[in-house]
Amino acid sequence: xxxxxxxxxxxxxxxxxxxxxxxxxxxxxxxxxxHNLNKELRESGEFVSAEGLSFPDQAKLVRAGKDGTLxxxxxxxxxxxxxxxxxxIDAATPERAYAVAGRISAAPGxxxxxxxxxxxxxxxxxxxxxxxx
Amino acid sequence: MKYILMxxxxxxxxxxxxxxxxxxxxxxxxxxxxxxxxxxxxGVFVATEGLGWPQExxxxxxxxxGEPxxxxxxxxxxxxxxxxxxIDVESPEQAYKIAARASAAPGxxxxxxxxxIEVRQVLSGFAxxxx
Numbered sequence: 001x002x003x004x005x006x007x008x009x010x011x012x013x014x015x016x017x018x019x020x021x022x023x024x025x026x027x028x029x030x031x032x033x034x035h036n037l038n039k040e041l042r043e044s045g046e047f048v049s050a051e052g053l054s055f056p057d058q059a060k061l062v063r064a065g066k067d068g069t070l071x072x073x074x075x076x077x078x079x080x081x082x083x084x085x086x087x088x089i090d091a092a093t094p095e096r097a098y099a100v101a102g103r104i105s106a107a108p109g110x111x112x113x114x115x116x117x118x119x120x121x122x123x124x125x126x127x128x129x130x131x132x133x
Numbered sequence: 134m135k136y137i138l139m140x141x142x143x144x145x146x147x148x149x150x151x152x153x154x155x156x157x158x159x160x161x162x163x164x165x166x167x168x169x170x171x172x173x174x175x176g177v178f179v180a181t182e183g184l185g186w187p188q189e190x191x192x193x194x195x196x197x198x199g200e201p202x203x204x205x206x207x208x209x210x211x212x213x214x215x216x217x218x219x220i221d222v223e224s225p226e227q228a229y230k231i232a233a234r235a236s237a238a239p240g241x242x243x244x245x246x247x248x249x250i251e252v253r254q255v256l257s258g259f260a261x262x263x264x
Contacts, residue, residue, distance in 0.1 A: 102201025
């Protein structure tokens with residue numbers, strides 16, 4: 001079964017602030033941790049994909065107007081959580097997906113202290129249910 | 134440049150969707166399939182996924198010993214990612230145009246839902262963060 005592990009960030013995160021404010025050595029340790037985890041997931045055959053997204057100040061909300069015209073908006077409530085990045089893994093059980101999410105949660109932050117950040121875990125659907133087709 | 138087009142919704146939005154008639158659901162699913170095929174034919178398709186419903190979501194944190202602690206309680210206002218497309222296009226404008234197509238997916242009674250689509254660039258690596 002495929003699971004998505006979502007890392008969320010607050011609207012207040014801006015390019016050039018937040019994580020980039022960490023000392024270089026802490027950032028390198030964080031990135032090395034992520035690279036090692038990806039390598040491990042590839043070796044175990046559980047890795048499906050992973051992406052990092054640009055910061056919230058780059059986000060646009062797009063809607064189709066009545067006649068199909070394009071409406072873009074870049075204003076979001078302060079409370080909105082933004083997707084920072086995700087992994088999709090193919091895990092044998094939900095518990096295994098939670099264990100991998102726990103590893104990601106403990107990624108090293110400033111001074112090498114585990115971040116213990118929240119990671120949202122949900123199954124990925126293989127397709128719409130038959131009654132919708 | 135790769136862009137992600139995200140559909141987000143609160144639990145109430147998901148519950149509303151679950152109440153659509155079978156015919157409306159079928160029309161919506163048919164639109165989504167045709168849309169993905171069109172993106173493939175145009176050579177801009179990278180990936181698409183639909184996610185499990187909010188009831189299936191867990192928040193996982195590592196405790197002091199690095200063990201996972203799960204929690205399934207979320208504020209009513211929380212927006213959940215419902216699904217996404219990743220496309221590879223030349224400009225943000227092209228990404229917005231494609232997002233508007235997804236936004237106009239048929240809703241109940243076949244009317245355009247005008248669903249909001251969040252569009253952001255996907256990074257090719259940590260270097261893109263400028264760090």
